[in-house]
Amino acid sequence: MANSTPLHIVTGKGGTGKTTVAAALALALAGRGRKVLLCEVEGRQGIAQVFDVPPLPYEERRIATSDAGGHVYALAIDPEAALLEYLQMYYRLGRAGRALDKFGIIDFATTIAPGVRDVLLTGKVYEAARRRDERTSAFVYDAVVVDAPPTGRITRFLGVNDDVAGLAKVGPIRSQSESIMAMMRGPQTAVHLVTVLEEMPVQETLDGIAELTGAGLPVGYVLVNMVRPSLLSQDTVDALQDGRLTAKTVAPVLRDVGLPSAAAPTLVAGGLGHIERQRLQDEQRAIIEDCGRPSVSLPLLTSGVDLGALQELAEPLAPLEDAR
Amino acid sequence: MTRRAATTPSDRRPHVERRISTRHEPDRIDVDAMLADRRTRIIVCCGAGGVGKTTTAAALALRAAEQGRTVCVLTIDPARRLAQSLGLVELDNTPRPVQGIDAGAGGSLDAMMLDMKSTFDEVVIAHASPEKAAEILANPFYVALSSSFAGTQEYMAMEKLGQLHAEGRWDLIVVDTPPSRSALDFLDAPERLSSLLDGRFIKLLLAPAKGPARLFSAGLGIVTAALNKVLGAQVLRDMQTFVAAFDTLFGGFRQRAEATFSLLQAEGTAFFVVAVPEPAAMREAAYFVERLEADDMPLAGLIVNRVHDESAAGISAADAESAAPRLARGRAAERRTAELLDVHAERMRLAERENRLRDRFSAAHRNVEVVPVPALETDVHDLDGLRRIGDHLGTPQRA
Structure with a gap:
């Protein structure tokens, strides 16, 4: 006992x-x-x-x-x-x-x-x-x-x-x-x-x-x-990274829904920042997965x-x- | 290091120039003016664990050095890569020059990492006769006290600060404080030491060595019996030897502790409380601020690290949240824009939460100036990273 x-x-x-x-x-x-x-x-x-x-x-x-x-x-x-x-x-x-x-x-x-x-x-x-x-x-x-x-x-x-x-x-x-x-x-x-x-x-x-x-x-x-969690789909990540999704593409979309198109560069920069943060997070996650102890993820x-x-x-x- | 005439908090900070702010936020101090002011001799960074205290201390020290001051930064437990960037590879209790700084303005930067055991040993050796010192250093109670027990770090950090200040080699010393469980243990150290010295317990322990036990009241019999029962006679004997040997040191210890305490209160010392914009850390920061004020310590301001920029994008979180679902089922460009709006909304919500926390703090502490430092994408572990932090600390700007 x-x-x-x-x-x-x-x-x-x-x-x-x-x-x-x-x-x-x-x-x-x-x-x-x-x-x-x-x-x-x-x-x-x-x-x-x-x-x-x-x-x-x-x-x-x-x-x-x-x-x-x-x-x-x-x-x-x-x-x-x-x-x-x-x-x-x-x-x-x-x-x-x-x-x-x-x-x-x-x-x-x-x-x-x-x-x-x-x-x-x-x-x-x-x-x-x-x-x-x-x-x-x-x-x-x-x-x-x-x-x-x-x-x-x-x-x-x-x-x-x-x-x-x-x-x-x-x-x-x-x-x-x-x-x-x-x-x-x-x-x-x-x-x-x-x-x-x-x-x-x-x-x-x-x-x-x-x-x-x-x-x-x-x-x-x-x-x-x-x-x-990642808020971007792989499709959007790819489009941002290979330059298909730029302020120029985003601006008209914003205009169509009545949002200021001048915000487009900020949104694109925000998206790239998000990708970078996710990458850093994945890097650290790989280190944890390698540490020899079981792990649990909490949101x-x-x-x-x-x-x-x-x-x-x-x-x-x-x-x-x-x-x- | 004599106790100076009492001054009001505002007298104590003649070098702090306030920027006139047009926004509803507390004025912020001109950190550069403060670093440049030769009357600023000591800067203490305190705050909860994990808020970037060491990084802040190192960034302030580097900025002051590159502006021409002769600076020493005393760190307690730096992250490994930050320590390496400062050239702190060995823990040998000696300030060493940091390589790679811009000495163009005639300044210099030394850095050291606290080794609490050897700091303690040095104090013993400096204050006791060689035989006494040897006896103390070998006592099991001393060994435990100086190397493995919590609490000693705070005592020794303050002891080291006093030593560095007394050496007179630097015109500015920046100290990072230990991540104490009870926020300001280092402030309590002198008083705890004094109460230890005046304690009846110490006199009781010393009694058999010093004189007839009948000096003590009837309680003595019960107490020694109780101690014997709980600790065992051998522990009590070791403790008595330790306290007796240490007795000669106590006076010097108390004096030094009190001198350090008044040094902290003196003109020329500035405390920064460091926090991050999260509820627990801001709560802790409020506690630090209140404690420093209660102890009449010269508080320069609150540094809030890792603040998220509420940028002037012109789209509020609510607008982004309502537009995104409308776009989510559209063409590729619309779907992708919807996702970017999600990211934007999350950032804006985070910034809003952080602003609320800062506002709440400022409402409760109207006289405390706040210096926001924006979140960087990566951890800081080289001099360039420290310079970037320094730029944010120094340049009056809204984060």
């Missing part, structure tokens, strides 16, 4: 729509009667913004029902609250916990002592992914999705417990850190990388895959976001993000159900 419920870690370069994709993935995994937990760890309240709900407290609460009838719960993990909860849960440090607070240790641990934040954040994910129903002893959640730090920081974030295990040679912190690392590297975990089809994000994705692999962390899918949402749009993104994400 598995030690934890399936854990999906979603990372990506800033600006690639990581939070939106993580939210869509949570919906995709929430099949009929299923419960999925969506966590954020950076204190940005990104989930609340995507689902258009008030800021989330440090509490698991239901924020959406998927088309299939499953439920998405959300949790904004706050390191301070996680530390006090952790001390209470594992050490029953009620009074001592408050004393720690009084001595500034909670503050020290969560803001100043670097790294401890990440330990607490990953520790809370670990706890949620292993939590079982007391009665049925089944996992409370059918899947946990984490809107994780960006690609540049992800390996350090997930591997932070390795560092801690290195510092603590014995004792409960060491064994806890080792268990967390075992789960992060385990068969139930997959780290997905969100990218857009531009040079820098694609390069960063390849670097991220190499880094994660090098650290022994399991890479899942590359999620290609904001893919722009650009032109009308903003709402629950309907998230459901639209969720559809192509269905194969991640058995990503590992």
Whole structure:
């Protein structure tokens, strides 16, 4: 029997729509009667913004029902609250916990002592992914999705417990850190990388895959976001490229429908620009297809993000159900 | 680097000349005048990840250098090809001249990439006796703190800025800030350091090394027992050794951090917030702007990268959308024109959305000037690309 419920870690370069994709993935995994937990760890309240709900407290609460009838719960993990909860849960440090607070240790641990934040954040994910129903002893959640730090920081974030295990040679912190690392590297975990089809994000994705692999962390899918469909047929592309479709051909057509013919050069230039952008997009797509990991394409949402749009993104994400 | 007399934000930017605008948009600053003004000594580019901060910093630095300034650009984590174009092949913490710049105006450009561990090591070595330094450098807590833990980058970026400024070799330093998860971690670094130093926890850790434990209240027993239970005695011992060894350094650290903080607030420093016209990035930009204002940091303006041109084609998105279907079933020229109208409508809709975001930002931050930089077809990874960005930043024009 598995030690934890399936854990999906979603990372990506800033600006690639990581939070939106993580939210869509949570919906995709929430099949009929299923419960999925969506966590954020950076204190940005990104989930609340995507689902258009008030800021989330440090509490698991239901924020959406998927088309299939499953439920998405959300949790904004706050390191301070996680530390006090952790001390209470594992050490029953009620009074001592408050004393720690009084001595500034909670503050020290969560803001100043670097790294401890990440330990607490990953520790809370670990706890949620292993939590079982007391009665049925089944996992409370059918899947946990984490809107994780960006690609540049992800390996350090997930591997932070390795560092801690290195510092603590014995004792409960060491064994806890080792268990967390075992789960992060385990068969139930997959780290997905969100990218857009531009040079820098694609390069960063390849670097991220190499880094994660090098650290022994399991890479899942590359999620290609904001893919722009071609609006031009091959016929029009050919006509533009071999000079059969020019401002001179376009101008009279515009005049016939009552549009200013002076706009013709702009339209032709716009068409050529579109071809160029599609070519660059195809170039980057070829690199992704070559990277050795499966990928999924998600369309650009032109009308903003709402629950309907998230459901639209969720559809192509269905194969991640058995990503590992 | 002494704290200067408080000045009002407008006093602080005498060199910012406003262009009189006839459109309903905020005035934009004259970036060229600002780069040319010798009183501008430090430019900090901050913003969310993925908005082109490093590119903006490099473009500003290159433009200033080609206009005759002696410039150093400090980058944190540049994309590989951009780094190569600046000659940044090794991470050795030393500013090196960038080849291929036009030195006709008598300027120069050096570039460096931050190596946080060796910056930290240098501080330790500079401030501790050789034996103490060796002890600290070997401590497992120090090794973790200086190399692998998040948060150190922000401290060290600001430390390096202070060092470069103190060296006095450059008359303009342009800094790219780390892609912090909490937007302005680098601003918080000095205060966090101070609160660490004054913290009772540190005193507690130092207590066994320094004096009788009875100095502490009854809480001490519970606390050490709790720490022992959670961390294990060996971790606590390592931590105590680390803190004790570090104790001598703390004073110097705090001083430096405070000096850097006042340097950032001083006349001669200009902050640019960098964003792209997307909801999340603009939200983050608004947060940065508010935070900088709250901390009395001299904000020069908001640079919005990758703006799509709402060109004067004379066909609105709605007109294009209504004409296209009428043409779609016609002759070849009509069908093709219909497709071109689709492309045009998409661009116009995108430009409209972006304009709405910029307007909303400007309505909420009327005193913040906005510099739009149009989207380029390809990523920037050579000096020519940086020059093109620089042209857009420098020349007052509507994107």
